[in-house]
Amino acid sequence: MVNAARFFSYPIMPSHHRYSLCIGARRHSFEGLAELLAKASPERSGDQLAGVAAESAEERVAAQCLLADVPLSDFLAEPLIPYEEDEVTRLILDSHQPAAFVRLSTLSVGQFREWLLDYSTDGAALEAVAAGLTPEMVAAVSKIMSNQDLILVAAKRKVITAFRNTIGLPGRLSVRLQPNHPTDDVHGIAASTLDGLLYGCGDAVIGINPATDSVAAMETLLKLLDELIQRHQIPTQSCILAHVTTAIECISRGAPVDLVFQSVAGTEAANRSFGIDLALLDEARQAALSLNRGTVGNHVMYFETGQGSCLSASANHGLDQQTCEARAYAVARAFSPLLVNTVVGFIGPEYLYNGKQIIRAGLEDHFCGKLLGLPMGCDVCYTNHADADQDDMDNLLTLLGVAGCNFIMGVPGADDIMLGYQSTSFHDSHYLRQVLGLRPAPEFDTWLQEHGIVKDGTRLLATRSSHALMQHAFE
């Protein structure tokens, strides 16, 4: 990934620019872009824990005012983490396409917001500039945008991917079926999987978080899902969310791997704490591509992210957690994923304290990912020690539905008995389908209708015990 020629075209500025603003008698000063971005971030506990948050509401808005005047091109000139120290920075700068940036190159962050909101800026215009945008530019503009801005702009940007079905089309909402079990019991997992399919869910992926990360456990689960998908000709894909090295080993042993999963973060050091680097992700992607298991597309990667992961690995380099999160999307987009899932409230209240902070973070993540060209989904979720409840999740779920989120989670009754947190349920997806008229991925939609599970894309049918999937259950 290191490109010596590009290295010298982005010199590290010898001293950071100082940003200052007087409001009344008070002078607010910020040293460099990293501090300005952090202080401009909407309030959240993780930035306070990191010691980078604004110390007053006024200081936060002062930082936002100054940030609005920063030229977008400054983010290319002043890397937040030095080029030679961090391979994510190198990836961001080396893959930046000046041609796609031309029409934005004279804009400030505040003007960029207005360009995004302009009537004439449609999905095609957003797609055309994606390769010219860096995570830092996108994070910066998100910090001065309101929730409705984040929704409006994201809704313009469709990101469509495919493997055995097509995800992200207008008017569609897909669901990851998440049939976890605390001991990876195959009967328990099969029971939850059938429950989800009979509730019309599972078109994004049938994805299991294994309790044990081992090649043997992963192979067992892969075979279980492969057999189910093949026998019933379900137009969907499976994924076992084990470590990327486990998946590579499974592939080399000939196991039926559809998608390769990995958690990714926005700094090289945080990724190292996950036991990965860019080269390893590339190796995994090549391995999955070599199986050639997709039928309508070849997007073979499934990534998960979440604000706070860099700080929790002590690898945030003084950056705020939302900027780190946007940098994780640069990692993801280098590998053309089928799905990117921000697991927004899983990390706990020390990073996102309450429903308000979780909702804001979910909208930011979806917006930033979409702007960078990623097929964003969201695990709308919380833990029991966060100050949040299912009504907060209803709110975020609805907002993301309006924003055109590609997929959500489907967990039986919203209660994940393996990971011990609350997400969204199969029932939640039917709420969103009804209220916003959203249908599953077209191939899966057809399959559901042919199998008498769903009518008109949005209504569940009564399922008889003679149903083929039910027969599967009896075996």
Add this chain to the structure above:
Amino acid sequence: MPSSESSSQPGLVAQDAWHHLRQYTAARIAIGRAGGSLPTAALLDFRLSHARAKDAVHAEFNADGVCDDLLARGFSPLRLDSAAKNRREYLLRPDLGRRLSMHGAEFLKTAPQDAPDLVVIISDGLSALAANSHAVATAVPLLENLASKGWKIGRVVVVPLARVKIQDEIGSLLGARFTLMLLGERPGLGAPDSLGAYFTAYPSLEKTDADRNCISNIRPEGISPTAAAVKLAWLFESSRMTGLSGVMLKDKQPDPGLIGFSS
């Protein structure tokens, strides 16, 4: 599962024909639907589980009661404080829960170092309910077992609002060979009272999670406190013989139920 299933009007709730699959998992499957939404009974059942989990997070830790129980069983408890002043601060600042208060650290520095084989630390962690209910029931049989095998048992330290890593500071200040941290785990909907047990050998501030062994889900419906005490005693004896803890020891464990959940 739902306690009020009878409250749903039969004609309005579509029952799921795969009800029998519930025998295979505790997941909330085949719960039926009203339109595409949750039946009232399932909605309220979920809300009750969440309420119990929230109450567990915010329940008061009965540290005095735990100390009294330990005294009554012949052990000498020691009350200390972490650097976290209250529950809100504890939730927001995990770093403060990982170390002793200044007063607590000073106290241990001046306390006589009798270099025990094992120091047990008890905290409410994220579920006071778990610590109140299962900590003494796990610690006492374990300590009795090890004492009978010649282990020199140190004082049992009771520290409200602590995180796992505080065991490294306490253990090293007391010159202990092993430490065991018993604390309430993050409550899941189905398990508001789950206790976790973390141990490490030769405690020092440089220890990381890779140096720890963990038994989680200690509660009557998971691994019972008595069974956990037996497993922990086995781990301690193995660790004493091999000098290993953490990943190095974990690989040698014969019983997969020791790691993570057990059915």
